[in-house]
Amino acid sequence: MTIRSLIAKVAHQEELNFLLTNRIPRRLATQFMGWFSRIEQPLIRDPSIFIWRLFCDVNLAEAKGSHFKSLHDCFIRELKPGARPIEADRRILVSPCDAIIGSCGMIKDKELLQIKGFPYSLNDLLGENDLIRDFHNGRYVTLRLTAGMYHRFHAPHDGLVEEVAYIYGDTFNVNPIALKRIEKLYCRNERAAIRMRLADGATIALVPVAAVLVAGIKLPFLKQPLPRGSKTWQILPCKASFCKGEEMGWFEHGSTIIVLAPDGFSLSTRISEGRRILMGESLLHLPDAR
Numbered sequence: 001m002t003i004r005s006l007i008a009k010v011a012h013q014e015e016l017n018f019l020l021t022n023r024i025p026r027r028l029a030t031q032f033m034g035w036f037s038r039i040e041q042p043l044i045r046d047p048s049i050f051i052w053r054l055f056c057d058v059n060l061a062e063a064k065g066s067h068f069k070s071l072h073d074c075f076i077r078e079l080k081p082g083a084r085p086i087e088a089d090r091r092i093l094v095s096p097c098d099a100i101i102g103s104c105g106m107i108k109d110k111e112l113l114q115i116k117g118f119p120y121s122l123n124d125l126l127g128e129n130d131l132i133r134d135f136h137n138g139r140y141v142t143l144r145l146t147a148g149m150y151h152r153f154h155a156p157h158d159g160l161v162e163e164v165a166y167i168y169g170d171t172f173n174v175n176p177i178a179l180k181r182i183e184k185l186y187c188r189n190e191r192a193a194i195r196m197r198l199a200d201g202a203t204i205a206l207v208p209v210a211a212v213l214v215a216g217i218k219l220p221f222l223k224q225p226l227p228r229g230s231k232t233w234q235i236l237p238c239k240a241s242f243c244k245g246e247e248m249g250w251f252e253h254g255s256t257i258i259v260l261a262p263d264g265f266s267l268s269t270r271i272s273e274g275r276r277i278l279m280g281e282s283l284l285h286l287p288d289a290r
Helices: 003-012 014-022 027-035 043-055 071-077 122-126 130-135
Strands: 092-094 097-108 111-115 118-121 139-144 153-154 159-166 191-198 203-209 232-241 247-251 256-261 282-285
Touching: 043 071, 097 111, 111 122, 118 122, 122 130, 122 191, 122 203, 130 203, 130 256, 139 282, 203 247, 256 282
Parallel strands: none
Antiparallel strands: 092 282, 097 139, 111 118, 139 256, 153 247, 159 191, 159 232, 191 203, 203 256
């Protein structure tokens, strides 16, 4: 048995996986990993990247650079130009990131699914935010980024980011094992709700959700960093224009982005739970694309 297959076998032991990733001092472990991953000493950096690649399916051939200063630098790597073709059709909303598609479909009134049998509401996810009314009976797609994936996320369409709501929270793992055991998990973790107005006036939202280990959500278009650790819910106004496919920010580890769209949008035909999707591929059709 190879080291990789042994690791995979352990990872699929649900009870052990859940205990190792959620029954630890999550915030302390996350702070430690944030420090450790930035160490640039080659005797620490190189084994760390090697071990990480044993655990994860990492494709560094498509990375913009071939040398990384640290494990963190490797996590947040940029891609070579053209590595992710962007669907040009203006009637299409594209995936903002590489991901595995989780629960998706219609928002029934204000209810979404974490997984089958585990509902949560827009109120739980967004807090006291007037965004909620935009997505009654709308559509949603849950995009899960694994630890080895490309961690940057991009604009799904041309539009203007009008505000970001920061919601303080925990750092539970958001893998399928945890999703089956912890109700309203996305609504417990630290997250940011990015309100984006498209050229036709429709409002969409991207909700990056942080997770255990590093956990950081970076949004360089904001004038100030997210107020992490403030333990308060805050609205951060901004006016940042993006073209479809333009970089918006990044995770400092694998996590989740929930895409919300109003009633009238429809899922692209290839969208289904469990499918892998690349940034720039078709995700949703705008209302006039039926």
